[in-house]
Amino acid sequence: MESITSSGIRIEKLNERNFHSWKQKIELVLGHREVDDMIDPILCPRRPEDPEELLKWVRKDKTARMTIGLTLSDEMLENVSHTVTALEMWQEICNVHQRHTLLNKLAARRDFYTATMKGDEKMLVYINRVRQMASVLQSMGVTIDDKEMAMAVLNGLPPRFGTIITALDAIGDDDPSFTFDKVRSRLLQEEKRSAVRKGAENTVATSALLTTRPGQKKCTHVVKRTTRSRTAGRSMAVRCAPEGDLERTSRSSAALLLL
DSSP states (O other), X not given: OEEEOTTSOEEEOOOSSOHHHHHHHHHHHHHHTTOGGGGOTTTOOOOOSSHHXXXXXXXXXXXXXXXXXXXXXXXHXXXXXXXXXXXXXXXXXXXXXXXXXXXXXXXXXXXXXXOOOOTTOOHHHHHHHHHHHHHXXXXXXXXXXXXXXXXXXXXXXXXXXXXXXXXXXXXXXXXXXXXXXXXXXXXXXXHHHHHHHHHHHHHHHHHHHXXXXXXXXXXXXXXXXXXXXXXXXXXXXXXXXXXXXXXXXXXXXXXXXXO
């Protein structure tokens, strides 16, 4: 479910699986509104004592809290209801979703290594989904290098990309050219070529339908045999004619088609 922040930007509400992408988007929105320092434990300004400066601080903090809160589910809002500042709210959310427990790491590893491309999913969307899973693992202190991400992407591809995998296998994963960027580029190119081939096939099929007159069926081959002479043997005449005209074909016209 999408939620709309106070700046009119649509962001998917925080759930158990989208924390990493949600965090990136919220940080971008807060930066756009120039209140991202309010969630940074180092850059966050202390609550000032001067009344005018205090009013500015409160407004910035309220803006940050409102931006974050509008993208939280009811359960998560309840979980942060005791917080007073945007920084406290942010730290509470991060503590819930970034706990580096063994179970969290196992779940993240399982999601990463078993990721598969969905039937109607675009290649770039799938690749970015795998990269996001890798980022989650990296945030937990797990090392995922460039080649490991490339292998995870290839592992989840459907059978129609078998030719690409065979070609990359001939190179070998020890080759310096075997990189995540290289694999991504090859896969995106293959998706474009496949779309072009499919479009060409659809165009040919449409043209074939348009060239058939209404009410006319496909041509039927008419095979007739005749004897020229006792020594010449039998010869065959073949004519392609609409099915509706077959009954009106006379013996005389058939004789003109003798081979």
